[in-house]
Amino acid sequence: MTDMREPMQAGSTGAGSTGAEAGSTGAVADPDRVALRPRDVRFDWTGLPMHWVPGDPFTTHLLNVLHLLLPEGERWFVEVFTEALPMVRDDRLVEDIRGFIGQEAVHAESHQGVLDHLTGHGLDPEPYVGQVRWLFRRALGERDFVGHHDAQRRRAEWLVERVAGVAAIEHFTAFLGDAILNSSGLDRSGADPTMLDMLRWHGAEEVEHRAVAFDLYQHLDGRYLRRVRQMLVVAPAMGALWVQGLRFLMANDPTGRRRPRLRDALRLHRVYGLPSLWQLCWSFAPYLRPGYHPEQHGSTSQAVTYLATSAAAREADERTGR
Ligand SMILES: [Fe+2]
Numbered sequence: 001m002t003d004m005r006e007p008m009q010a011g012s013t014g015a016g017s018t019g020a021e022a023g024s025t026g027a028v029a030d031p032d033r034v035a036l037r038p039r040d041v042r043f044d045w046t047g048l049p050m051h052w053v054p055g056d057p058f059t060t061h062l063l064n065v066l067h068l069l070l071p072e073g074e075r076w077f078v079e080v081f082t083e084a085l086p087m088v089r090d091d092r093l094v095e096d097i098r099g100f101i102g103q104e105a106v107h108a109e110s111h112q113g114v115l116d117h118l119t120g121h122g123l124d125p126e127p128y129v130g131q132v133r134w135l136f137r138r139a140l141g142e143r144d145f146v147g148h149h150d151a152q153r154r155r156a157e158w159l160v161e162r163v164a165g166v167a168a169i170e171h172f173t174a175f176l177g178d179a180i181l182n183s184s185g186l187d188r189s190g191a192d193p194t195m196l197d198m199l200r201w202h203g204a205e206e207v208e209h210r211a212v213a214f215d216l217y218q219h220l221d222g223r224y225l226r227r228v229r230q231m232l233v234v235a236p237a238m239g240a241l242w243v244q245g246l247r248f249l250m251a252n253d254p255t256g257r258r259r260p261r262l263r264d265a266l267r268l269h270r271v272y273g274l275p276s277l278w279q280l281c282w283s284f285a286p287y288l289r290p291g292y293h294p295e296q297h298g299s300t301s302q303a304v305t306y307l308a309t310s311a312a313a314r315e316a317d318e319r320t321g322r
């Protein structure tokens, strides 16, 4: 528990407001551009309890869904961005995309240890992860359009469509990253400090690189209607996948079969400082504004402050000589 709460408070105080205000209002000026880089973090899950938010299987599994859902999505991001990179004609954006790819590649692998831990303790996530894998690798994977007379144009359109999809998903990963950085109630509840550090390291890097996918989409295409259309597909799909993952984990929890209850969801904001159900449901709305840009929400300063004090990020930097 040593320094888990300090970075959040440091980030929030630096913004001159509470953490939640600093993150979600977009009122924080973030003047500094961050050079994005991956951190080779390691986590030891040996002593992780099944309900790492003590006495709260609902919130534990609500957050555990991220371990099941994100890695396949992040591998897909890396694939899509690697395909798009040769089309970019802006050196600064190229640099950002390389940093983004590096960070997402580490994110995708970092959750595997939690999946192994769950499996080892009687909760096999594969039935759900298999569906997510099919979605990203098959339904949304690369297509060559062989046999179509305009295969090259179709391939390019499919790529841009997927970049627009990544940009919409990254709106939510930044929202969630900001939320987990500002959820001081989780510390007060005695939630496992290693798990909190993992979620906040990941969340902080999501906040750090929150504009890259959007900027890439604007660079390659930028049509407003396509951006909105993708969000109107992505938002309900992510909501449905998350609810499905939560129901799966609660139904297969080895300590007892449970079902998510509305009253558990209503405690998220009051007890843990996480977004309320209302805020979660409407989190997509700012993305629909024509003048939207990801840097209007969240605080790079807070993310950088957290990463400077994160136990896992510091250990990674020491190990890799940074
Ligand atoms: Fe990520």
Ligand SMILES: [Fe+2]
Residues within 6 Å of the ligand: 104, 170, 173, 205, 206, 209
């Ligand atoms: Fe991301």
